[in-house]
Structure formats: structure tokens, C-alpha cells
Amino acid sequence: MAKMAASMVESGEDAFRKVFKFYKRRNPPPDFSDVVDFSRGLPSDKIVKAKLDPTAVSDVEAARIGLQPVRDWRAFGLQGYPGFIFISNPFLPGSQPFWIRQCLKTYPQKPNVCNLDMHMSPSETQDIWGQSVRGLSTPSGKREPRTLLERLRWVTLGYHYNWDTKTYSSNHHTAFPADLHSLSSKVTAACGFPGFTAEAGILNYYRSDSSLGIHVDESELDHSRPLLSFSFGQSAIFLLGGTHRQDAPTAMFMHSGDMMVMSGQSRLLYHAVPRILPAPEGHTASFLDLCCSVSHLQDSSVLESVPEEDWKVCSRYLQSSRLNVTVRQVLGPGQSFPEIPTAHLKTDAGQTAGYHDEHVEQDSGKRKRSSSCDSAELQTNHL
Ligand code: OGA
Ligand code: MN
16 A cells, blocks of 8 residues: 555544554655645645634734734644644744743753653752763764753653552642643643642653554543643644544644643544654744843743753754644642542552554553663553
């Protein structure tokens, strides 16, 4: 099959898996002509314009977090996926570097949790950035060993997701970053969800050969709240399926600065990232070339300018990496975690599974995740 239109794959036992493998394939490279590219509005028959609420966020509020006025955002829906909203890079020129540096320098810091904590002591993972700067500033080539930053696969924020039990719990919680909360609540408000509370975050760090297996995010206790996702750096193919694994997915590109909101009927759909791709020419400018051009930050801005030495490290890292930030509201208003006898709770020490790595293999009803690049793989039942 030289060409495979995702939309033409019939539903069947492993329709999603087939499409996943198709886009993951290296040799020969797959045909990407059926992949929806919201940044180019193609293919247009599936794309519909999404209606936002420009009054929900003032232009000043938007600028404070590095976003264009909401009326200028290019927001789309996909036919057949009610509640799915794709916003094509609404960031102001030069503001992505702030968020990128937060993901690489700030959010991996304690008390947040990352994959490296699973087999390293807190003192060893205390300063991931500081320990990586020198290595990443050295011209590439055969440098050994890889820096901690290059071995980072995931970071959790707020209610820290437990990969083993697939739960959040009240006794494993740290403060959610105020800046990311602000960004998340403004974006969701503009999408028609006022009062969104960012309570948990999962940051994914992808290398060019990484992928993320087929899954549904269902661990949050209130599914009426949307799930929010931000992408930075290199591009990716995102597959959005149905409520059953058998439903064939739609493939779309995600570029740096793009946002996705999965709400309503799309909140619990299967999805996956089979492939990371080099960002197209026009897109690298949005995150690589325009750093430190935020010269007129308002006094009230959440953003800070990124020093050139920090940006050097970020841009080198991003030459072959993609960052993804997902933000979740875990509890509905007034909701609390169910009481679980403490004997049944797993301790952090027992938490060994990770999120994803370059060897993610699909198995019916399961996805493989690993805690680190040391490829300690663990297969977790998904359903
Ligand atoms: C997730 C997820 C998708 C992405 O973290 O649950 O689906 O774009 N991420 O990396
Ligand atoms: Mn997900």
C-alpha cells in the first residue's frame, strides 16, 4: 500500500494501530499528503472554523502571557470530532522562548517530579539544567554521556500522576506553576470554559525517534473539564481516534506554538503521537529565530525575557526535540478524592513506570511506557 489515507482505513480490530504504524514507519517514509495541516488549512473539507469567545480574555491579559488578541487566533474544529479545538500558534512573535525555557529550566526543578527521580536521588536531580548546560553547549558529535536534560522524558506538576496506579491522589501534590495556570485558564476561557483550574500537568520531552502510544486520558475525576495541550519545538503527527480503539484516527500536524483543546465528546477519545518530524522552514522562525525580541514587556507581564546564554541551550536542545505540555483539571467544583485505605496506596518508591520512549510498541489494550532513556520498559494495561 503505497499510500494510505487515514480516513480510508476501515474500522476494524486494529485500525488505529495500523495507522500508527504507517506514520511511524521510516523505510520507506510514509506519504503525509492526508495529514491535516491546520497552519495551511489543508485538506480543507474536514476543517471547520471554531467559534471562540474574544470577550473572555482582554488583549492586555492575552499579551501578559504572550498571546495575540483572541480575535486574531486561528481556531479550528474537525468534522466528526465535536469539542475538539485546534488553535494554530496564537503566540506573539518572540514569546515562545519564555515558555520553552520554563519547560527546560524551571518546571523540571523540585518539588516537581520527573522520570530521572525514579532511579536517582533528589540531590542528583536537583539541578538538571545546571548539570546539562556545559554538555549542551559543547558542539554536538559523539559526546558521552548524554546530559540529564537529554535524558528527561517527563515531568509532572500539581497532582503528580502515578504511572503505576494511573491515579492522582491528594497526598502527592505540589503547587501548580502560576504562570502555566494563567496561560491555561485564559486559553480555556477563550474556548468557552470559564473557571478552568489547572491542577495537574504532564510534560513530555520527545526526541526525534520518540513516539507516544495509543491512549485515553481518563484518570481525571471530572471529564466535563477540557484537556489542554501545548506544543513547542519540532513538529509531530497527532492521531485523533474515536471512543473505541477500533475507530480509524485522523492524522494532523502539530507545530511549535500550536494548542489543542479536547472537550465535550472529544475529551475521552483515543489519541497518540506516532512520529516527530523536523519543523517546516516557516515554523522554525516561530520558536528558534525570534528569541529575546520581546523588547517591550509590560510591567504586568507574566513573561520574562530569556537571557541569551539560556536561549543557546534551549535552541540547541530543540534542534532535535519536541516539548508537549498537557494541563488537566482533576477535580470538579467541590469534588474530592475518594477515600482509599492507605494500605492500598502505592508509595513513590514503588512508582517505576514512565510515560513513553522511542520504543513504544502497541499491543491491544496496552501501551508500553518507560521511565527513562535507560530503556527500563514497563508495559501497562491501559483499559
Ligand atoms: C498526553 C498526550 C500528546 C502530545 O500527554 O497525554 O496525549 O502531543 N500528549 O504529545
Ligand atoms: Mn493524552
